[in-house]
Amino acid sequence: MTQLAFSSLKLHADLLKNLSSLGYEVMTPIQAQSLPHILAGKDVIAQGQTGSGKTAAFGLGLLEKLEVKRFRIQSLVLCPTRELADQVAKEIRRLARSIHNIKTLTLCGGMPFGPQVGSLEHGAHIIVGTPGRIEEHLRKGTLKLNDLKILVLDEADRMLEMGFQSALDAIIEQTPEQRQTLLFSATFPDQIKSITSRIMLDPVQVAVTSTHDDTSIEQHFYKVDDDEQRMTALRLLLLQHSPESAVVFCNTKRETQDVADELADYGFSVLALHGDLEQRDRDQTLVRFANKSAAVLVATDVAARGLDIDALDLVINYHIARDTEVHTHRIGRTGRAGSKGVACSIYSDKEHYKVALLGDYLDRIIESEPLPPRSLLDESPRQPSMTTIQIDGGKKQKIRPGDILGALTGKNGITGKQVGKIHIFENWAYVAIDHKVINPALKKLVDGKLKGRSFRVRQLRG
Numbered sequence: 001m002t003q004l005a006f007s008s009l010k011l012h013a014d015l016l017k018n019l020s021s022l023g024y025e026v027m028t029p030i031q032a033q034s035l036p037h038i039l040a041g042k043d044v045i046a047q048g049q050t051g052s053g054k055t056a057a058f059g060l061g062l063l064e065k066l067e068v069k070r071f072r073i074q075s076l077v078l079c080p081t082r083e084l085a086d087q088v089a090k091e092i093r094r095l096a097r098s099i100h101n102i103k104t105l106t107l108c109g110g111m112p113f114g115p116q117v118g119s120l121e122h123g124a125h126i127i128v129g130t131p132g133r134i135e136e137h138l139r140k141g142t143l144k145l146n147d148l149k150i151l152v153l154d155e156a157d158r159m160l161e162m163g164f165q166s167a168l169d170a171i172i173e174q175t176p177e178q179r180q181t182l183l184f185s186a187t188f189p190d191q192i193k194s195i196t197s198r199i200m201l202d203p204v205q206v207a208v209t210s211t212h213d214d215t216s217i218e219q220h221f222y223k224v225d226d227d228e229q230r231m232t233a234l235r236l237l238l239l240q241h242s243p244e245s246a247v248v249f250c251n252t253k254r255e256t257q258d259v260a261d262e263l264a265d266y267g268f269s270v271l272a273l274h275g276d277l278e279q280r281d282r283d284q285t286l287v288r289f290a291n292k293s294a295a296v297l298v299a300t301d302v303a304a305r306g307l308d309i310d311a312l313d314l315v316i317n318y319h320i321a322r323d324t325e326v327h328t329h330r331i332g333r334t335g336r337a338g339s340k341g342v343a344c345s346i347y348s349d350k351e352h353y354k355v356a357l358l359g360d361y362l363d364r365i366i367e368s369e370p371l372p373p374r375s376l377l378d379e380s381p382r383q384p385s386m387t388t389i390q391i392d393g394g395k396k397q398k399i400r401p402g403d404i405l406g407a408l409t410g411k412n413g414i415t416g417k418q419v420g421k422i423h424i425f426e427n428w429a430y431v432a433i434d435h436k437v438i439n440p441a442l443k444k445l446v447d448g449k450l451k452g453r454s455f456r457v458r459q460l461r462g
């Protein structure tokens with residue numbers, strides 16, 4: 001593939017300079033295909049997955065078109081989950097850091113409404129949010145989109161799967177007809193096709209084939225006879241690969257919880273992530289997996305959206321995904337950033353047709369491989385290197401990462417190297433600690449103060 005430099009595009013000099021400081025030298029395929037059309041003001045439908053660089057594709061489009069001096073909402077990005085919205089806003093801010101005074105605001109459900117109203121009163125150029133909450137702001141008149149120039153639907157298929165169709169319709173109705181609409185989706189079910197024909201004007205469609213994924217990911221397939229063998233196969237594969245971070249995909253919420261519970265019984269460090277969790281538990285699970293306090297995450301496809309992990313060592317499909325595109329999307333989460341990923345799929349006779357379809361798609365004959373030797377079942381599963389401490393104080397109490405790091409590392413404390421990722425939420429915070437020093441770390445936090453106050457702290461287990 002020819003590699004195209006960003007400098008071949010008509011982009012602001014400031015944006016270009018920043019891109020090279022971010023280490024973005026050449027465009028990813030989705031950027032190379034969509035950006036010229038986006039910059040030309042066309043409506044664009046792009047098939048792109050997390051990891052393809054799609055955020056920068058639309059983000060650069062938004063930033064290039066933005067009139068910074070007009071302090072009005074000029075772009076709206078809709079995302080299916082808060083986690084994705086946060087990631088998108090973060091990437092846009094990174095791309096925008098060479099231009100002064102660009103204000104990007106996130107408006108997501110699961111967060112208090114009042115402070116969002118306050119932020120909106122201060123104004124913004126770019127809004128990133130989830131459809132339910134954006135609709136609520138529009139309904140209450142706290143958000144107006146009269147000056148909108150660009151609307152982005154990110155992961156449109158997931159938004160529809162999550163039941164956001166009517167919220168999307170209500171939002172789109174409040175946007176000016178004269179706008180540019182960009183739609184990104186990993187899959188193209190009929191529902192998406194009907195949306196695009198309703199809301200887009202003469203769109204250009206770009207698709208990036210996933211040949212790259214297919215070759216940089218090692219795919220293995222294992223046939224089993226029944227559910228008991230399926231669980232044994234899962235245990236064997238986890239023991240063989242001994243991953244630091246692995247995701248096991250299940251097709252239903254119920255199965256997700258059952259599989260996680262069973263793995264926990266066998267001594268695996270595992271967490272379940274599915275739609276039945278409260279937002280707070282969901283955040284906590286994502287944090288603990290991302291900060292390496294849990295080695296295995298069992299998840300449904302929808303719940304795994306927004307998972308912000310640089311490199312998964314292993315993806316396991318406990319069942320084959322319902323279609324080929326979902327499969328490709330799942331396995332695309334392993335081996336990012338140039339490292340080779342491993343994906344293992346377990347299937348039974350009943351799923352044979354799905355395997356055959358996958359084989360057609362991958363253009364290879366899929367054959368079951370022998371499972372790892374059963375003797376592995378005697379080995380202990382890998383335990384995570386980190387443990388998470390929860391602190392009952394967060395943004396509202398003005399706690400910042402530096403405060404927590406400072407409190408842990410002072411006199412009689414632990415070293416900075418023993419402190420992992422720190423995540424701060426509204427009213428609480430999480431910090432990952434090397435599990436070897438968990439006791440001194442806890443003691444230091446319990447005895448010490450943060451911002452001059454004592455906060456309740458506890459170690460998260462199980």
Ligand code: AMP
Pocket residue numbers: 023024025026027028031049050051052053054055056091
């Ligand atoms: P995304 O698919 O938008 O989630 O992006 C995946 C990752 O690729 C992000 O961490 C981006 O910062 C990074 N990225 C996006 N575009 C480029 C590029 N042209 N060169 C290098 N990295 C990139």
